Amino acid sequence: MSLARPTLSSVSSLASTPSRSLRPPLSIALSDNRFQTVVHALPDVVSRIRHDGLVLDFHVPDTFVTEFPAEDLVGRRLHDIIPEDLVARFERAIAQVEETGRLVTYTYMVEVRGRIRHREVRVAPVGPGEVISMLRDVTDLRENEAALEQSQVELRALAAHLQNVREEERTRLSREVHDVLGQQLTAIRLGIGWFGRHYAADADAQARLGDTRRVIDETIHHVRQIAADLRPGVLDDFGLASAVQWQAGQFEDRTGTPCTVDVRGCSEPPRAVATAAFRVLQEALTNVARHAEAGRVTVTVELECGSVRLAVSDDGRGFDASEPGRRSLGLVGMRERAGALGGRLVVRGVPGQGTVVECSLPFAAIPPSE
Numbered sequence: 624m625s626l627a628r629p630t631l632s633s634v635s636s637l638a639s640t641p642s643r644s645l646r647p648p649l650s651i652a653l654s655d656n657r658f659q660t661v662v663h664a665l666p667d668v669v670s671r672i673r674h675d676g677l678v679l680d681f682h683v684p685d686t687f688v689t690e691f692p693a694e695d696l697v698g699r700r701l702h703d704i705i706p707e708d709l710v711a712r713f714e715r716a717i718a719q720v721e722e723t724g725r726l727v728t729y730t731y732m733v734e735v736r737g738r739i740r741h742r743e744v745r746v747a748p749v750g751p752g753e754v755i756s757m758l759r760d761v762t763d764l765r766e767n768e769a770a771l772e773q774s775q776v777e778l779r780a781l782a783a784h785l786q787n788v789r790e791e792e793r794t795r796l797s798r799e800v801h802d803v804l805g806q807q808l809t810a811i812r813l814g815i816g817w818f819g820r821h822y823a824a825d826a827d828a829q830a831r832l833g834d835t836r837r838v839i840d841e842t843i844h845h846v847r848q849i850a851a852d853l854r855p856g857v858l859d860d861f862g863l864a865s866a867v868q869w870q871a872g873q874f875e876d877r878t879g880t881p882c883t884v885d886v887r888g889c890s891e892p893p894r895a896v897a898t899a900a901f902r903v904l905q906e907a908l909t910n911v912a913r914h915a916e917a918g919r920v921t922v923t924v925e926l927e928c929g930s931v932r933l934a935v936s937d938d939g940r941g942f943d944a945s946e947p948g949r950r951s952l953g954l955v956g957m958r959e960r961a962g963a964l965g966g967r968l969v970v971r972g973v974p975g976q977g978t979v980v981e982c983s984l985p986f987a988a989i990p991p992s993e
Contacts, residue, residue: 674717676701709731797853
């Protein structure tokens with residue numbers, strides 16, 4: 624409810640004798656000089672209202688934009704002035720105040736001078752049969768909140784787009800490294816073989832050619848590893864479950880730490896979701912290798928209808944989440960990747976007992992570019 628242009632009026636004399644008996648103590652009545660001083664300093668509309676809706680006292684700040692003329696409310700019941708939907712809200716608030724004896728807050732919207740205004744009303748008991756209503760304009764707050772939410776939505780969309788662009792570039796580089804460099808190195812090795820056949824009797828030449836073959840073979844191996852790190856072909860060719868198994872094997876080979884994989888379900892997620900889950904897995908395993916000193920790692924993948932859940936747990940050092948500096952860039956990156964697709968990432972650690980990284984990603988929240 625809104626109570627009009629700036630004025631301060633006492634209309635308790637318009638009420639019947641029983642209503643005078645309901646007037647709260649002088650220390651809290653708006654007619655008290657000290658209380659008026661406090662009320663005049665507030666940015667809110669402050670009203671003293673009987674439970675039947677009769678306005679007894681009220682104050683409207685000079686800067687408050689109102690929807691009801693002051694003269695329409697003086698000595699009248701709100702039920703006869705304000706719209707029915709606001710009457711219902713006020714009556715519900717009064718009923719809650721009578722039942723609980725505590726402050727009740729509600730909000731509503733109203734159009735004033737061609738603009739939608741957001742109001743917050745606080746109703747508090749002040750004496751038998753009476754309440755104080757404090758009405759605040761929260762339009763700027765609500766509009767700022769809406770702008771912040773929209774900004775967050777746009778940032779998530781931008782993050783998802785950038786992740787897609789990055790993955791596309793990694794995929795392109797992976798193919799070029801694997802196909803172009805791999806083929807060229809293979810051609811060089813074949814050329815070395817020709818020299819080997821034509822200089823079969825030259826021991827020094829054969830020794831040098833053997834060293835060159837080993838360098839070429841090592842380079843081919845590294846090229847394939849770089850291509851797989853950029854974008855593992857198994858993810859695109861065979862799906863997330865196979866890619867998780869492959870990555871777990873790579874982790875075991877690199878660290879010597881056993882890594883058990885448990886895949887449940889068979890729903891293949893969309894490409895963007897599968898990529899996000901796989902990248903979270905890579906980062907989680909990297910963190911285990913760098914910090915956990917674990918003896919065993921378990922990866923669980925649940926491919927449900929409409930979502931994928933990934934959990935990486937280890938029995939390593941764990942950590943205390945309250946310690947300063949625990950917000951590492953790796954964890955931030957995993958959370959951002961999950962959040963960009965409408966997912967959620969939770970990290971739980973107990974010192975001396977290990978760490979669990981859980982990531983949930985819905986299938987529905989796919990970036991527009993997908």
